Amino acid sequence: MTPERLARINEMLDNRQVDLTVCLDKVHKTNNIAATVRTADSVGIHQIHAVMPEDSLWVSGNTSSGSHRWVNTIKHVTYQDAYQQFRAQGMQVLATTFSDTAVDFREIDYTKPTVIVLGNERDGVSQEAIDSADQHIIIPMVGMVQSLNVSVAGALIMYEAQRQRQEAGLYNNRQLDHEYCQTKLFEQGHPVYAKACRRKNIPYPAIDELGQISADDDWWDRMRAPDQNEALDE
Incomplete structure (x- = not known):
């Protein structure tokens, strides 16, 4: 992003x-x-x-x-x-x-x-x-x-x-919960990965202050693994 x-x-x-x-x-x-x-x-x-x-x-x-x-x-x-x-x-x-x-x-x-x-x-x-x-x-x-x-x-x-x-000063004051904001940042900032997560049933990762994905090695391994659903479709 x-x-x-x-x-x-x-x-x-x-x-x-x-x-x-x-x-x-x-x-x-x-x-x-x-x-x-x-x-x-x-x-x-x-x-x-x-x-x-x-x-x-x-x-x-x-x-x-x-x-x-x-x-x-x-x-x-x-x-x-x-x-x-x-x-x-x-x-x-x-x-x-x-x-x-x-x-x-x-x-x-x-x-x-x-x-x-x-x-x-x-x-x-x-x-x-x-x-x-x-x-x-x-x-x-x-x-x-x-x-x-x-x-x-x-x-x-x-x-x-x-x-x-x-x-009344009601803008520029975040009211949404953290989880929702993280979801929007991931889905709209990293749409390709978000689509892959939904397809592979992988939980969304955290997004850091720079807008980058913050995930452990296991998450990345699951993301890089062949998509079983696509293999079955073929």
Whole structure:
């Protein structure tokens, strides 16, 4: 791994926000999903949630331009499953919907643990999500259209959350656990070896401060040994 690559991955890990997330409530268009994942990555969101029926297809790696490698996705069959997880993590649940109690999205304190629920393209946020939300939020509009594309709306809200969190000093402070960071450094810094480890069922090694593999002779011997699976395929 080059020093530049190491620095870039470490900067990403230092800025990941573990208590800020987005929930896609049955959003089904791949271009909207991909755009939301890319924005989540750009503002430092560590993982997103997606309520998707069991027979739904998730966005492919190609359509998200590699962002899926950096943003974890937790899938839920029902919104209730997702909501229970949000509550267990002590998050405020914000639903993007028009209602008598909805407030300008910029009035929210996003420095608190927060999940932003975005609805699907046709029906918006589900009634279940609306009913269980702590607060409804809207994006004020003065034109003729009544709503924005879901990925555009999500981007506006996520960047407001980033702005507030940057002002509060919540970035540049690593919150992810060491094991996860080691895994990302190895998989993204040494992808060929990572692929070999998965193929040969070899545990990942440690990565040192210079971004290099730190492993004993036994690990290297196993890595250099002929791949039995490939031999069987031949």
